[in-house]
Amino acid sequence: ARRYSITLLPGDGIGPEVIAVARGVLSLAGSLEGIEFGFQEMPMGGAALDLTGVPLPDETLSAAQQSDAVLLGAIGGYKWDNNEKHLKPETGLLQLREGLKVFANLRPATVLPQLVDASTLKKEVAEDVDLMVVRELTGGIYFGKPRGFSSNQNGEEIGFNTEVYATSEIDRIARVAFETARKRRGKLCSVDKANVLEASMLWRRRVTAIALEYPDVELTHMYVDNAAMQLVRNPKQFDTIVTNNIFGDILSDEASMITGSIGMLPSASLGEKGPGLFEPIHGSAPDIAGQDKANPLATMLSAAMLLKYGLGEKNAAERIEAAVLDTLNRGFRTGDIYSDGNTLVGCKQMGEEVLKSV
Amino acid sequence: ARRYSITLLPGDGIGPEVIAVARGVLSLAGSLEGIEFGFQEMPMGGAALDLTGVPLPDETLSAAQQSDAVLLGAIGGYKWDNNEKHLKPETGLLQLREGLKVFANLRPATVLPQLVDASTLKKEVAEDVDLMVVRELTGGIYFGKPRGFSSNQNGEEIGFNTEVYATSEIDRIARVAFETARKRRGKLCSVDKANVLEASMLWRRRVTAIALEYPDVELTHMYVDNAAMQLVRNPKQFDTIVTNNIFGDILSDEASMITGSIGMLPSASLGEKGPGLFEPIHGSAPDIAGQDKANPLATMLSAAMLLKYGLGEKNAAERIEAAVLDTLNRGFRTGDIYSDGNTLVGCKQMGEEVLKSV
Ligand SMILES: CC(C)[C@H](C(=O)O)[C@@H](O)C(=O)O
Numbered sequence: 012a013r014r015y016s017i018t019l020l021p022g023d024g025i026g027p028e029v030i031a032v033a034r035g036v037l038s039l040a041g042s043l044e045g046i047e048f049g050f051q052e053m054p055m056g057g058a059a060l061d062l063t064g065v066p067l068p069d070e071t072l073s074a075a076q077q078s079d080a081v082l083l084g085a086i087g088g089y090k091w092d093n094n095e096k097h098l099k100p101e102t103g104l105l106q107l108r109e110g111l112k113v114f115a116n117l118r119p120a121t122v123l124p125q126l127v128d129a130s131t132l133k134k135e136v137a138e139d140v141d142l143m144v145v146r147e148l149t150g151g152i153y154f155g156k157p158r159g160f161s162s163n164q165n166g167e168e169i170g171f172n173t174e175v176y177a178t179s180e181i182d183r184i185a186r187v188a189f190e191t192a193r194k195r196r197g198k199l200c201s202v203d204k205a206n207v208l209e210a211s212m213l214w215r216r217r218v219t220a221i222a223l224e225y226p227d228v229e230l231t232h233m234y235v236d237n238a239a240m241q242l243v244r245n246p247k248q249f250d251t252i253v254t255n256n257i258f259g260d261i262l263s264d265e266a267s268m269i270t271g272s273i274g275m276l277p278s279a280s281l282g283e284k285g286p287g288l289f290e291p292i293h294g295s296a297p298d299i300a301g302q303d304k305a306n307p308l309a310t311m312l313s314a315a316m317l318l319k320y321g322l323g324e325k326n327a328a329e330r331i332e333a334a335v336l337d338t339l340n341r342g343f344r345t346g347d348i349y350s351d352g353n354t355l356v357g358c359k360q361m362g363e364e365v366l367k368s369v
Numbered sequence: 370a371r372r373y374s375i376t377l378l379p380g381d382g383i384g385p386e387v388i389a390v391a392r393g394v395l396s397l398a399g400s401l402e403g404i405e406f407g408f409q410e411m412p413m414g415g416a417a418l419d420l421t422g423v424p425l426p427d428e429t430l431s432a433a434q435q436s437d438a439v440l441l442g443a444i445g446g447y448k449w450d451n452n453e454k455h456l457k458p459e460t461g462l463l464q465l466r467e468g469l470k471v472f473a474n475l476r477p478a479t480v481l482p483q484l485v486d487a488s489t490l491k492k493e494v495a496e497d498v499d500l501m502v503v504r505e506l507t508g509g510i511y512f513g514k515p516r517g518f519s520s521n522q523n524g525e526e527i528g529f530n531t532e533v534y535a536t537s538e539i540d541r542i543a544r545v546a547f548e549t550a551r552k553r554r555g556k557l558c559s560v561d562k563a564n565v566l567e568a569s570m571l572w573r574r575r576v577t578a579i580a581l582e583y584p585d586v587e588l589t590h591m592y593v594d595n596a597a598m599q600l601v602r603n604p605k606q607f608d609t610i611v612t613n614n615i616f617g618d619i620l621s622d623e624a625s626m627i628t629g630s631i632g633m634l635p636s637a638s639l640g641e642k643g644p645g646l647f648e649p650i651h652g653s654a655p656d657i658a659g660q661d662k663a664n665p666l667a668t669m670l671s672a673a674m675l676l677k678y679g680l681g682e683k684n685a686a687e688r689i690e691a692a693v694l695d696t697l698n699r700g701f702r703t704g705d706i707y708s709d710g711n712t713l714v715g716c717k718q719m720g721e722e723v724l725k726s727v
Pocket residue numbers: 101104105260564565594
């Protein structure tokens with residue numbers, strides 16, 4: 012049997028619940044394909060803060076680095092919201108991304124026919140939306156230096172950050188995006204603010220240069236403000252979108268809300284080599300934590316991305332994806348995606364139903 | 370009669386058409402309220418580039434500075450898209466904002482009952498949306514220094530920009546936003562990325578401090594990625610939004626598309642003192658320029674904002690607003706907002722119909 016070691020980072024809020032359920036589904040799908048997993052659970056986020064005083068303990072990072080893939084639940088909560096920056100759960104997540112060097116964040120936004128009514132967009136606008144945001148994840152304004160607080164000539168306090176991209180950072184994310192588009196419908200839209208920002212001008216220049224390596228992919232460019240509009244106006248026009256860290260943060264969340272079912276959406280964060288990081292895009296939802304109400308499907312679909320993109324185990328990945336669809340077709344719904352005529356279930360029962368379908 | 374001097378900047382594409390029509394409506398509404406206008410048309414954007422070699426000639430800026438208010442059509446077009454930065458029409462617009470010191474950009478997004486079907490959002494989600502984005506317009510990453518191109522330790526090219534805010538810049542835009550919210554429904558949502566960016570942490574700290582001066586306004590904070598989602602999920606939750614230059618660029622465009630009728634939406638850019646800048650939020654639409662197809666209503670409503678916010682002429686402003694609504698009620702529609710059962714008209718005829726209603 013093929014053996015992989017997986018680091019599980021349940022995190023905060025509903026994180027532990029969805030990780031527990033997804034773990035079971037991952038194990039079963041794997042074993043049916045001759046795969047064995049060694050799981051190691053490590054503290055991260057608010058849970059790690061409470062336990063160890065830091066949001067990403069060294070032991071957690073090195074366990075993650077030494078494993079074959081990392082599955083994260085969710086982090087954060089009101090309790091730690093007013094912490095200083097280095098003691099925020101979010102800081103732990105940024106350190107994890109940096110520590111794993113996962114520069115490419117793949118965030119699909121897909122409207123399933125079973126859930127098209129969950130979208131706030133009209134049916135004819137939302138149906139068949141199937142796009143992928145490729146977000147640069149370890150550069151730009153999130154990590155750029157100098158950053159901090161200081162004072163200006165008038166003696167006033169200032170807060171500042173640096174948006175910066177180097178050629179090699181743009182080239183490598185562009186290649187991931189072109190490869191992704193090639194495996195999809197062959198269309199790539201690069202989003203920037205090249206009419207104002209120098210960092211975006213270099214971005215556009217390099218993406219255009221890398222396009223020469225991918226003559227089969229159709230490349231277009233769009234300004235970020237227009238992209239924010241076009242996602243609302245006609246999301247179907249997009250296949251693959253590539254953009255920087257902060258624009259990707261905003262646009263991928265907007266795109267996910269367009270599907271109306273963010274409880275369904277997974278993500279993958281990949282580096283040049285080494286373990287990838289896989290996580291649902293939803294947050295830790297502290298208001299429903301511990302109540303067995305969370306939707307575990309996004310975490311299961313993240314486990315499917317882990318199998319496909321992280322381990323190259325396509326068959327096992329497709330087992331999970333098919334099982335999730337089958338469970339939806341059988342009418343099971345958690346509260347967030349419930350509609351009349353279906354069967355309302357909690358997190359655990361949803362897990363059991365998916366296990367039956369694997 | 371009260372006399373005001375108005376600088377008209379028709380600009381590019383459909384700019385000259387919508388300005389011509391809006392000028393007529395502004396004149397009539399003014400004269401019915403005892404106001405006389407002196408109009409001066411000046412070149413700006415691509416039109417100025419073709420004529421003088423720069424996107425904002427000195428004569429245009431000083432005419433604008435010396436007038437009581439500035440009404441702009443639209444700028445830009447394919448022809449100048451690949452110009453170097455200092456020769457882009459957009460650069461002229463940024464120079465104009467800087468030269469007029471208009472740090473506060475007010476961008477309403479209102480769904481009119483007559484046009485609710487134009488939205489891609491479901492009727493129950495779009496109807497009654499009435500929000501105002503207050504965007505900081507002369508600071509942040511648009512103007513921050515250092516900026517430019519350089520090379521890093523590896524000898525690679527880098528492109529970089531600086532997101533920076535000083536206390537006084539945040540305080541003054543916060544006050545405009547609180548004043549705006551106070552005149553509306555008393556709710557202000559400040560949008561930032563304070564879980565990651567120091568510039569946002571200072572932003573949140575200062576907005577929270579200024580809130581003490583406005584105990585009657587309810588202040589909330591939201592991360593920008595969440596705001597991009599919430600605008601799609603439930604735009605009605607928002608009254609007034611205040612945010613920085615780049616987030617405001619993205620979110621105000623997203624909000625405007627949610628209304629489904631960006632041909633209807635005006636904007637106002639105001640400084641501490643001196644003339645304000647008023648412009649429709651739509652672009653220059655080069656594909657329909659010169660065909661008498663443009664929707665002039667956004668420019669007329671910008672002229673109404675000019676009267677109200679720029680000159681304090683509330684009655685004349687309300688005349689224009691009421692005339693626009695009346696014309697819509699009489700069923701006249703340009704192509705961008707046309708729906709069955711209405712009368713399709715061009716830019717000029719729409720102008721004539723509104724004149725009848727003033
Ligand atoms: C929690 C936060 C730091 C993070 C980000 O901004 O990257 C989140 O919004 C995301 O998109 O994964």
